[in-house]
Amino acid sequence: MPDDAGDDRGGPGPRRAEFGVDLLLDLRGAPGRKALGDALRAAARDGRLHAGAVLPSTRTLASELGLARNTVAAAYEQLVAEGWLISRQGSGTRVADHPALGAGLPARGRDPDGSARLRFDFTPGTPDLSRFPRERWQRAARRALARAPHGALSYPDPRGLPGLREALAEYLARARGVRADAEHIVICSGFTQALHLLAGVLRSRDATRIAVEDHGLPRHRRVIAAAGLDTTAVPVDREGARVDLLAGEDAVLLTPAHQFPLGVALSSRRRLGVLRWARRTGALLIEDDYDGEFRYDRQPVAALQADAPDLVAYAGTASKSLAPGLGLAWLVCPPGLLSDVVRAKEVSDGHTGVFEQLTLEEFLRCGDYDQHVRRARLAYRRRRNDLLAMLTDRSLPAVPRGIGAGLHVLIDLPARSAEAETTVVRAATRHDIALTGLSHYRTPPDPDASVAALVIGYTRPPGHGYRAALDALGGFLTTALAR
Amino acid sequence: MPDDAGDDRGGPGPRRAEFGVDLLLDLRGAPGRKALGDALRAAARDGRLHAGAVLPSTRTLASELGLARNTVAAAYEQLVAEGWLISRQGSGTRVADHPALGAGLPARGRDPDGSARLRFDFTPGTPDLSRFPRERWQRAARRALARAPHGALSYPDPRGLPGLREALAEYLARARGVRADAEHIVICSGFTQALHLLAGVLRSRDATRIAVEDHGLPRHRRVIAAAGLDTTAVPVDREGARVDLLAGEDAVLLTPAHQFPLGVALSSRRRLGVLRWARRTGALLIEDDYDGEFRYDRQPVAALQADAPDLVAYAGTASKSLAPGLGLAWLVCPPGLLSDVVRAKEVSDGHTGVFEQLTLEEFLRCGDYDQHVRRARLAYRRRRNDLLAMLTDRSLPAVPRGIGAGLHVLIDLPARSAEAETTVVRAATRHDIALTGLSHYRTPPDPDASVAALVIGYTRPPGHGYRAALDALGGFLTTALAR
Numbered sequence: 001m002p003d004d005a006g007d008d009r010g011g012p013g014p015r016r017a018e019f020g021v022d023l024l025l026d027l028r029g030a031p032g033r034k035a036l037g038d039a040l041r042a043a044a045r046d047g048r049l050h051a052g053a054v055l056p057s058t059r060t061l062a063s064e065l066g067l068a069r070n071t072v073a074a075a076y077e078q079l080v081a082e083g084w085l086i087s088r089q090g091s092g093t094r095v096a097d098h099p100a101l102g103a104g105l106p107a108r109g110r111d112p113d114g115s116a117r118l119r120f121d122f123t124p125g126t127p128d129l130s131r132f133p134r135e136r137w138q139r140a141a142r143r144a145l146a147r148a149p150h151g152a153l154s155y156p157d158p159r160g161l162p163g164l165r166e167a168l169a170e171y172l173a174r175a176r177g178v179r180a181d182a183e184h185i186v187i188c189s190g191f192t193q194a195l196h197l198l199a200g201v202l203r204s205r206d207a208t209r210i211a212v213e214d215h216g217l218p219r220h221r222r223v224i225a226a227a228g229l230d231t232t233a234v235p236v237d238r239e240g241a242r243v244d245l246l247a248g249e250d251a252v253l254l255t256p257a258h259q260f261p262l263g264v265a266l267s268s269r270r271r272l273g274v275l276r277w278a279r280r281t282g283a284l285l286i287e288d289d290y291d292g293e294f295r296y297d298r299q300p301v302a303a304l305q306a307d308a309p310d311l312v313a314y315a316g317t318a319s320k321s322l323a324p325g326l327g328l329a330w331l332v333c334p335p336g337l338l339s340d341v342v343r344a345k346e347v348s349d350g351h352t353g354v355f356e357q358l359t360l361e362e363f364l365r366c367g368d369y370d371q372h373v374r375r376a377r378l379a380y381r382r383r384r385n386d387l388l389a390m391l392t393d394r395s396l397p398a399v400p401r402g403i404g405a406g407l408h409v410l411i412d413l414p415a416r417s418a419e420a421e422t423t424v425v426r427a428a429t430r431h432d433i434a435l436t437g438l439s440h441y442r443t444p445p446d447p448d449a450s451v452a453a454l455v456i457g458y459t460r461p462p463g464h465g466y467r468a469a470l471d472a473l474g475g476f477l478t479t480a481l482a483r
Numbered sequence: 484m485p486d487d488a489g490d491d492r493g494g495p496g497p498r499r500a501e502f503g504v505d506l507l508l509d510l511r512g513a514p515g516r517k518a519l520g521d522a523l524r525a526a527a528r529d530g531r532l533h534a535g536a537v538l539p540s541t542r543t544l545a546s547e548l549g550l551a552r553n554t555v556a557a558a559y560e561q562l563v564a565e566g567w568l569i570s571r572q573g574s575g576t577r578v579a580d581h582p583a584l585g586a587g588l589p590a591r592g593r594d595p596d597g598s599a600r601l602r603f604d605f606t607p608g609t610p611d612l613s614r615f616p617r618e619r620w621q622r623a624a625r626r627a628l629a630r631a632p633h634g635a636l637s638y639p640d641p642r643g644l645p646g647l648r649e650a651l652a653e654y655l656a657r658a659r660g661v662r663a664d665a666e667h668i669v670i671c672s673g674f675t676q677a678l679h680l681l682a683g684v685l686r687s688r689d690a691t692r693i694a695v696e697d698h699g700l701p702r703h704r705r706v707i708a709a710a711g712l713d714t715t716a717v718p719v720d721r722e723g724a725r726v727d728l729l730a731g732e733d734a735v736l737l738t739p740a741h742q743f744p745l746g747v748a749l750s751s752r753r754r755l756g757v758l759r760w761a762r763r764t765g766a767l768l769i770e771d772d773y774d775g776e777f778r779y780d781r782q783p784v785a786a787l788q789a790d791a792p793d794l795v796a797y798a799g800t801a802s803k804s805l806a807p808g809l810g811l812a813w814l815v816c817p818p819g820l821l822s823d824v825v826r827a828k829e830v831s832d833g834h835t836g837v838f839e840q841l842t843l844e845e846f847l848r849c850g851d852y853d854q855h856v857r858r859a860r861l862a863y864r865r866r867r868n869d870l871l872a873m874l875t876d877r878s879l880p881a882v883p884r885g886i887g888a889g890l891h892v893l894i895d896l897p898a899r900s901a902e903a904e905t906t907v908v909r910a911a912t913r914h915d916i917a918l919t920g921l922s923h924y925r926t927p928p929d930p931d932a933s934v935a936a937l938v939i940g941y942t943r944p945p946g947h948g949y950r951a952a953l954d955a956l957g958g959f960l961t962t963a964l965a966r
Contacts, residue, residue: 086630096632129633138625145621147569149579150612153806189672193832200709219829226683226830323636327836346702347709349676349832353810353839 036067036075041084041117055085055093119432120469124261124408124457128383131376132323136368137359143366144358156354158345160187164361168330171364172316176292177302179309180332186341187330189352191288192223194315194331195253197348198286199227201340207250210286213241215262215441220253220288233443240266243274251284257292257301261441261455263402263410265301275304278311284337285312291320293373295405296381310334313341318360320407321373326356380407383458383466390470396481400456407459410438413452414481421452424480431476519550519558524567524600538568538576602915603952607744607891607940611866614859615806619851620842626849627841639837641828643670647844651813654847655799659775660785662792663815669824670813672835674771675706677798677814678736680827681769682710684820690733693769696724698745698924703736703771716926723749726757734767740775740784744924744938746885746893748784758787761794767820768795774803776856778888779864793817796824801843803890804856809839863890866941866949873953879964883939890942893921896935897964904935907963914959 055061058076062069076093079085087093152161159165165182172178188194199210210224214233221231232249235242236259243266246252252274256266266274278285287304295301305314309332317329333341345351363369384403391398391411401410413424421437428435438453439445461469538544541559545552559576562568570576635644642648648665655661671677682693693707697716704714715732718725723742726749729735735757739749749757761768770787778784788797792815800812816824828834846852867886874881874894884893896907904920911918921936922928944952 084632086632096630126637129636132633132636134628138628141624142621145617147579149567149569150615153612153615153808154609155802155807189832189835192830196831219833223830226827319638324638325636325834325837327832327834344709347675347706348679349672349810350702351673351808351810353672353836354808355839356836 032067033071033074036065036072037079040075040079053095055095057092118429118434120472121434121460122454122456122458122469122473123434123436123460124455126324126457126459127320127322127376127407128379128459128463129323130462131372131379133368133372136372137322137363140362140366140368141355141359144362145355148358152354152358156351156357158342158351159183159185160352161354161357161361164357164364165330167361167364171369172303172314172330172332176289176300176316177306178314178316178332179306180314184333184335184338185330186333186338186345187328187352187357188315188345189327189349190319190324190329191290191315191317192219193348193352194313194329195220195223195286195288196227197331197341197344198251198284198313198337199224199229200344200348201337202250202284203227203229204340209249211246211249211252212443213253213255213259214443215438216253216255216260216443217441218443221443224253231443236262236264238264239270240264241270241274243270243277246274246277246283248281249283251286252278253286253288254304255288255290256304257289258295258402258405260288260290260406261402261408261410261438263404263406263408265405266304271304271307275308275311278308284334287312287314289314289316291406292316293321294377294380294407296377296384297404305332310336313337321369321376326360328352328356328360380459384409386466386470387456387458387473390474391477394474394478396474396477398477398481401453408455408457411454411456411477411481413454416450416452418447418449418452421454424452424454427480428476431472433472433476515550516554516557519548519555520562523558523562536578538578540575601912601917603955604917604943605937605939605941605952605956606917606919606943607938609807609940609942610803610805610859610890611862611942611946612806613945614855614862616851616855619855620805620846623845623849623851624838624842627845628838631841635837635841639834639840641825641834642666642668643835644837644840644844647840647847648813650844650847654852655786655797655813655815659772659783659799660789661797661799661815662789663797667816667818667821668813669816669821669828670811670835670840671798671828672810672832673802673807673812674773674798674800675702676831676835677796677812678703678706678769678771679710680814680824680831681734681767681796681820682707682712683827683831684823685734685767686710686712687823692732694729694732694735695926696736696738696742697926698921699736699738699743699926700924701926704926707736714926719745719747721747722753723747724753724757726753726760729757729760729766731764732766734769735761736769736771737787738771738773739787740772741778741885741888743771743773743889744885744891744893744921746887746889746891748888749787754787754790758791758794761791767817770795770797772797772799774889775799776804777860777863777890779860779867780887788815793819796820804852804859809843811835811839811843863942867892869949869953870939870941873957874960877957877961879957879960881960881964884936891938891940894937894939894960894964896937899933899935901930901932901935904937907935907937910963911959914955916955916959 055076058069058072062072076085076087084096085093086096162182164187165185168185169180169182172180188197202210207229209230209232211232211234212221214235224231234245234252240256240259241254243252254266256271258265274285277283285304289303292300292303303314305312311334313334314332315329318326319329331341387409388400388403391400397414398411403409413421418439421439425435425437436455438451438455439449441455442449541552541555545555559568559570567579568576569579645665647670648668651668652663652665655663671680685693690712692713692715694715694717695704697718707714717728717735719742723739724737726735737749739754741748757768760766768787772786775783775786786797788795794817796817797815798812801809802812814824870892871883871886874883880897881894886892896904901922904922908918908920919938921934921938922932924938925932
């Protein structure tokens with residue numbers, strides 16, 4: 001069989017193995033578990049190992065490459081955990097159908113410099129996807145579809161299925177204090193769409209500026225800009241956004257329950273203040289309650305909307321509580337905004353897919369949603385506690401911030417500059433650790449900022465590898481924080 | 484037990500029956516199958532019979548109302564077919580969870596005057612939803628989710644899952660002649676979103692006008708207007724849109740394979756003409772291939788995109804081939820437009836839900852999609868043939884148009900005025916028949932138009948009731964066309 005003509009890379013130890021297709025594995029340096037893993041990952045990433053390709057047995061590959069069988073098995077196992085490979089009893093190991101997805105960092109969590117996936121992933125932004133309750137979700141989907149009348153598969157109300165909206169109204173009242181009836185809820189394909197609709201409606205009402213917290217998701221600012229609106233940035237301190245600085249803005253986008261990424265809750269003083277401001281000026285409050293379900297050490301902070309349903313557009317999402325891929329969020333509209341938002345939804349995408357709506361309704365009604373959130377909350381609290389314990393055990397000079405809720409913590413870096421932060425994030429990649437610097441979320445970007453911190457998400461490392469990931473992180477931080 | 488205070492309607496024969504809740508049934512006129520059906524429908528519609536309520540057995544109700552048991556059973560059966568009720572072995576008959584959906588006409592097919600559902604529904608716009616392959620779809624969903632790596636549940640590429648895009652590229656090439664690779668496909672939540680994205684991109688490039696066919700879906704014009712663009716209307720004749728009349732437009736939205744609702748295909752002369760126009764002026768061709776799968780009497784018309792992938796943004800959808808509720812469509816972008824469309828998608832909703840994407844990919848790959856479309860095509864052809872035979876058998880003075888493809892036919896009315904059309908549509912409702920007049924699709928609306936026609940969709944009546952529906956339609960048309 002001819003050598004793979006497409007592979008022109010040299011390297012200390014190129015070896016050829018039979019993979020259904022001929023493939024030259026690029027085993028750099030000492031051929032071992034890591035080198036083999038890297039080579040397989042690279043081959044899957046760039047398509048030389050195509051989706052569905054069956055890998056040789058560990059015995060065969062070990063013998064071909066002159067490695068111990070355990071070494072090959074360990075490499076396979078790691079790649080299965082990462083989603084590159086799929087292993088099934090009886091049908092061997094093969095390349096996953098969606099290698100780019102199974103293995104790539106999602107766009108939001110991707111390292112700012114776009115670096116490829118690393119072994120220890122502490123980027124924030126997604127829940128632990130291995131916890132997604134696949135079995136229960138499937139069962140709920142089956143029950144929901146079996147019960148749905150044919151008409152439910154047609155074009156629904158642009159707001160979404162009435163049954164789901166009713167179930168959400170009940171859930172949001174109970175879990176988040178939100179005051180809503182089903183009529184005022186609009187099902188969206190994610191928070192991004194909710195913001196897109198709101199920004200469009202505001203623009204059509206001649207709004208010009210929306211205030212955002214000076215740390216937040218860059219995408220949200222892009223959504224607002226795409227609607228033709230300017231953003232102004234409100235600083236965030238220990239009491240949350242400095243809403244006392246709001247002036248002529250037409251709206252403000254807030255994360256009151258758990259500021260992203262700084263982790264503080266909006267103080268009751270500020271809550272009162274911003275409600276007063278909105279009532280006085282007629283501005284809209286947009287509440288992004290992205291992870292309101294996950295609070296660990298004290299009573300949940302109720303939604304801001306609970307205090308003034310007529311001033312607040314409240315948005316929640318299944319992206320953190322279940323999975324971002326679901327593409328499900330809910331927007332509770334103040335009465336004065338509802339018909340405009342519905343019209344915007346109608347000309348934006350007509351409706352959000354009903355199949356997942358049917359399933360989520362069933363999931364809420366049968367109690368599976370509550371149970372899942374409860375279990376996830378316990379699991380995340382354990383992960384957070386382990387992370388905090390690791391920091392304490394190593395006597396690291398770091399007081400983590402924003403630890404009371406959510407899926408990430410903040411660790412300040414001693415060298416207080418954005419440049420120092422970038423240096424640390426880059427250095428981490430050399431230790432196979434993916435980190436995100438706080439400056440990634442700063443608006444407007446400020447290379448001269450005098451703060452430096454890491455936004456450490458603790459949901460991505462697989463459960464069985466969390467301990468090892470923490471060890472790696474601890475080892476790295478010991479050096480990095482000492483600088 | 485007290486009478487239902489909420490029911491203040493009189494009527495010749497109100498009778499009370501025990502429905503778990505107390506309920507006064509409003510049996511107007513001769514108490515029979517139809518009267519009972521109407522009364523139950525009304526009670527379910529306005530919520531007096533709430534979702535989930537268990538109905539008395541046919542025996543019990545028959546005895547309470549003094550009707551024959553067969554009469555009650557027939558009424559139940561009709562309402563089950565309509566989606567108001569659900570009947571399950573062993574657990575009796577109960578009110579469906581989504582009565583408003585199961586029974587209401589979808590917004591698009593709803594009678595222009597918003598009238599409530601009628602017994603014989605010949606409005607166009609949705610496929611036969613009772614044909615949706617629930618079992619196979621569920622099985623595909625289970626297989627797809629079982630195989631998906633955890634990462635597939637995260638934020639995907641804004642274009643959608645690579646695996647689905649690859650499967651679609653292959654399918655579209657095969658079935659529609661579309662020349663596309665997966666990279667240029669953007670999964671959308673429906674054609675509406677595809678058009679929303681395109682219109683937004685065109686607007687950001689300083690476009691001002693999009694031409695639309697002078698008969699089409701009103702929503703499409705609203706989508707374009709919402710993006711801040713004007714529409715100009717191009718007349719449609721026997722060769723399709725009069726693209727020879729296009730002048731300074733920045734784009735044109737066409738339904739080349741099967742004009743909606745007039746049913747003609749764009750002639751090859753016009754195809755060449757519009758491609759030349761686009762190449763000369765730099766305008767964009769937007770191809771809405773909404774029902775390209777359904778052609779009955781001759782070779783399918785290949786997509787316009789096949790002739791010029793650099794000029795045409797091609798959009799297909801699962802709304803007609805599977806179900807509108809899925810919220811899945813695909814946009815094949817010309818290379819010069821791709822990155823702008825992806826950016827627009829990113830700030831519009833981030834991504835379309837991945838669960839149905841995973842399932843559709845599996846559905847395409849395992850051959851279920853082809854099989855479903857094949858079977859649906861046969862079933863629709865049968866329905867169409869039955870409709871045509873009915874028109875012939877009754878020697879109606881109507882030459883149906885647009886019969887070669889799609890899910891509807893056009894029947895011209897002798898009195899050629901929009902007013903006459905409205906009169907006929909209204910008269911039909913009194914015969915329990917829902918029809919849609921052609922003028923509903925006219926742009927700009929023209930109350931003085933000198934054409935009058937009915938757009939008759941043949942997918943909605945339930946299979947077992949199709950014959951009866953045709954009889955009712957035939958009886959009505961015999962009178963209406965004689966006028």
